[in-house]
Amino acid sequence: MTKARTELIHGGDLDSARLRHPGAQDHWIDLSTGINPWPYPLPDIPAEDWHxxxxxxxxxxxxxxxxxxxxxxxxxxxxxxxxxxxxxxxLPRLFAPTRVEVAGFTYGEHERCWQLTGHEVAITEPDRDPDPTTRIRVVTRPNNPDGLILPRDRLMSWANSLAARDGLLVVDEAFAEVAPDCSLAPEAGHPGLCILRSFGKFFGLAGMRLGFALGSPELQRRIETALGPWAVPGPTLTIGTAALSDQDWSMRTRQALATQASQLDAVLHQAGLEYLGGTDLFRLYAHAKAGEISEKLAERGLLVRSFPEEPRWLRFGLPPDAEAMDRLKQALAHV
Structure with a gap:
């Protein structure tokens, strides 16, 4: 069994970027995450939600x-x-140590968290069928960072085979809001299937800390027992309910994100980067000098996501406005 990864590099770490590049502009533009740059407008929060x-x-x-x-x-x-x-x-704490497969390359916390709780973890090719000895399979869909969407029929076949051995297919749909037709949420409750959904990325409110797990009623009971009472704060309940019910905002936002992502593509193509994939919340590109580009952009107050495991890769979140897009374009031209 490989040694558990105790620390990972994540996007959004502006504090570390400022320490590494003290001469950069004070007004940093964080393009290192896949968080919507236009957050949902906060509703009025009743005073009782706080006390x-x-x-x-x-x-x-x-x-x-x-x-x-x-x-x-x-x-x-x-x-x-x-x-x-x-x-x-x-989730890893709800199962006795077993063999777990993570369809990679993907969000590193899945591998880390299963390893830290004593499971045997293998990183596998995304479209490979689970090994007969595997009890848990983890898939990110759309995948982070390349946006890969594995076929629905294949995933449901995996869920069936894992359910037959009292196992589970965990599908992380953190970025599915921008591609709702790909979601397996309508299949939630099917034996052997657990779906994770992230609220903060699409709604641009990552600081709220809200997420959901969808699965069988038995899995719900086990997770809620582990979480304990009052897991979600009152203000979060109010904001989340308002945002999830606002279908007009969601529709307009999907259109706006798609337009902004296309404009980002144009800038990155012009700079000579190679498109690899992504979603409408982030784009993955490649360049032989990706590490150097990342550092040079940081020197100009632009933080993008690099990957030590894949030194040619750079992931770009969406610039929030025309000024930020132009600043990225000019910085790439200088680099």
Whole structure:
């Protein structure tokens, strides 16, 4: 068994970037995450949300809107948690040590969290069928960072085979809001299937810490027991319920993100970078001097995501406005 990865590099670490590049502009542009740069407008939050414990009625209202937004059935087990990251850390603790496959290259916390809890973890080719000895398979769909979307039929076949050995297919759909037709959420509740959804990326409110797990009622019970009471704060319940019910905002936002992603493509193509994939919340490109480009951009106050494991890769989040897009274009021209 490989040694557990105890520390990972993540996007969004502006504090470290400022320390490494003290001469950069004070006004940093963070392009290192896949978070929507145009957050959902916060509704009025009742004062009681701050000074009372979260109520069951408010929690159920949030879960009802989540089921509707994700297209899940009424009988689907659904858990609201303070962020998908916590669910990624918690799920491995619900299973005795076993063989786990992570379809990679992908979000590194999946491998790390299963390893840290004593599981034998193997990184496999994304489209490879699970090994007969594997009990848990983890797939990110669309994948981070290349945007790969594995076929629905293949995933459901895996869920069936894993369910037959009392196992689980975990599908991380953190970026599925921009490609809702690809979501397996309508299949949630199917034996051997668990779906994770992230609220903060699409709605641009990552600091709120809200995520969901969809699966069987039994899996819901086990996760909620592990989380304990009052897992989601009252203000988060209010904001999440309002955002998930605002279908007009979601539709307009998907269109705006797609337009901005296309404009980002034009800038990166002009700079001579090679397109590899992505979603409408981020783009993955390659260049022989990706590491140098990343450092030079940081010197100009532009933070992008590089990958030590893949030294040719750079991931770009969406610039928030025309000024930021032009600043990226000019910086790439100088690099």
């Amino acid at each position: 009372r414990l979260p109520g069951r009625q408010a929690l159920e209202a949030l879960k009802e809107e989540a089921r509707h937004f994700y297209g899940a059935g009424q009988q689907t087990g659904l858990v609201a948690a303070p962020g998908t990251q916590l669910l990624i850390q918690l």
